[in-house]
Amino acid sequence: MKYSPGSGGGRVSVSAILLLVAAAITFMLPNIPAVSASVPTSVVQFAALVIAVAGIFILVRFRFVTFTYVLDLRGDGTDPDAALAYEGETNVLRIPRDMLDFTVFKTQGSRDAIKECVLGIDSLEAVRSFPGRRGIARTLRREYGEIAYFDYTASPRPEGVTVLIFSEPEKKIALSVECGGEMRDALISLSDGGIS
Secondary structure (H helix, E strand, O other), rough: OEEEEOOOHHHHHHHHHHHHHHHHHHHHHHEEEEEEEEOOOOHHHHHHHHHHHHHHHHHHHOOOOOEEEEEEEEEOOOOOOOOOEEEOOOOOOHOHHEEEEEEEEEEOOOHHHHHHHHEEEEEEEEEEEOOOOOOOHHHHHHHOOOEEEEOOOOOOOOOOOEEEEOOOHHHHHHEOOOHHHHHHHHHHHHEEEEOO
């Protein structure tokens, strides 16, 4: 099972371009005598730099990066004969949990996709839902204590975020993703604790 969320497309590009134009205009403000007399040039140039960095960050993080989530047979550590029995199975719910991996691939621009993380579904403890990205890490740390948190959402303002909580031997790991309904339902069914 595979899912790639959208990135926000045109709105993201327009926002980034507007920030870059605002940075260019801000950078030129010291050429106006009234501005240069009242505000130090270094302050204006620093503000322009901050605005430009924000625009570039939005472009790089949300427009040029694509995430793909894959729920599939485990690549390593699975008995080859057992894996062969499930080869070609399209319904992941028919495959035992200890034979499944959740993998996040990241593609940036035209580069080849790289694996960001691979976690076994047998360690998936819970699937949580949040209305947006804000405050997730703080909430998880308050509830679980020490937890490694990774944000793999693709759009700047996701309408719904699914957080997968894995219990690994070293520590708990939380992944924020924007998976489609079918994948989300499969992950809920495969988790230990279901949805919370």
